[in-house]
Amino acid sequence: MRVKAIVSLLVVLYFLSGPIHEAGALAVSNVSFLGAGVAIDLEFPEEAHPTETITHNLTITALSSLVLQNFTLVMEALVNTSWQQVYKEQVLLLSMQQSEVLVRKTQFTLPQNASETLYCYMYVLTDKVSSEPSTYTFYTTHVRTMTYNELLSWYNELLVNYSSLRTDYETLLGTYNALSTQYSGLNLTYNLLLNQYNSLQATFESLNSSYFSKKADYDALKTNYDSLEGSYRTLNQTYYALKAENDDLRNTIGAPDTELTMTRNIVYVLIAVIVALVALVIYIKKKPQPYIVLRKETVAVKPT
Numbered sequence: 001m002r003v004k005a006i007v008s009l010l011v012v013l014y015f016l017s018g019p020i021h022e023a024g025a026l027a028v029s030n031v032s033f034l035g036a037g038v039a040i041d042l043e044f045p046e047e048a049h050p051t052e053t054i055t056h057n058l059t060i061t062a063l064s065s066l067v068l069q070n071f072t073l074v075m076e077a078l079v080n081t082s083w084q085q086v087y088k089e090q091v092l093l094l095s096m097q098q099s100e101v102l103v104r105k106t107q108f109t110l111p112q113n114a115s116e117t118l119y120c121y122m123y124v125l126t127d128k129v130s131s132e133p134s135t136y137t138f139y140t141t142h143v144r145t146m147t148y149n150e151l152l153s154w155y156n157e158l159l160v161n162y163s164s165l166r167t168d169y170e171t172l173l174g175t176y177n178a179l180s181t182q183y184s185g186l187n188l189t190y191n192l193l194l195n196q197y198n199s200l201q202a203t204f205e206s207l208n209s210s211y212f213s214k215k216a217d218y219d220a221l222k223t224n225y226d227s228l229e230g231s232y233r234t235l236n237q238t239y240y241a242l243k244a245e246n247d248d249l250r251n252t253i254g255a256p257d258t259e260l261t262m263t264r265n266i267v268y269v270l271i272a273v274i275v276a277l278v279a280l281v282i283y284i285k286k287k288p289q290p291y292i293v294l295r296k297e298t299v300a301v302k303p304t
Contacts, residue, residue, distance in 0.1 A: 029045075041059040041061075051112055053108070060103075062099065072123040
């Protein structure tokens, strides 16, 4: 697109080249006035830049002997949106002989933001005028950021590079057409991928919402798990401590336990024997015992 703009500008400048040549024909111009018994000629540069110091050559020629009572020349420049005085030349009560020439070389610097054309006001009063003095308004130097000559020089430089730019333009145009075709294909792929992306984005948002809900549950469970794990570790330490005490006690009571077992067995045997004896006694008591009946008889002894 930039190459197209450059080519278009070159074409426009080509058609404007004739008027440019005519406008930049002279670097210095002048204006002349005749009246009040004097001939006035003002020579000035046709073009200038802001902040540039320029010179106006003023020549006043007396057509007859006279007294130049008042000659005033004021120059103004358009600065931004208002007119500003940049120079003033004044001659008062000067006697001049016929054909005498008064020359003034005015030199001043243009303001920073000056533009357009310098506006001049000239007031001429001599003793040869019995009525109103002569006044003139006119324009002199054009103030431009780029003068016609500079623009023409710039145009010539562009014209020299035109062929190269034209070749580059054709190459870039071919590249542009190829890229345009490639762009169409990529744009179609982009639209397909965009639709897939939108679908995946919706799925992602749903999963993301579910993730935060699950994460909240996970955080609660993890808090409970950490609490239970702390309790487990405490109980585990207590278990191993009690297990160690139990092992110590088991080792301590191992020998007495063997003796106790033997004593217990003996006691069991004695208890069994006692039970058997008690049963035998009971049995014997229940069995009928043999008995003897003794009869007592009284024997009477007869006397002899």
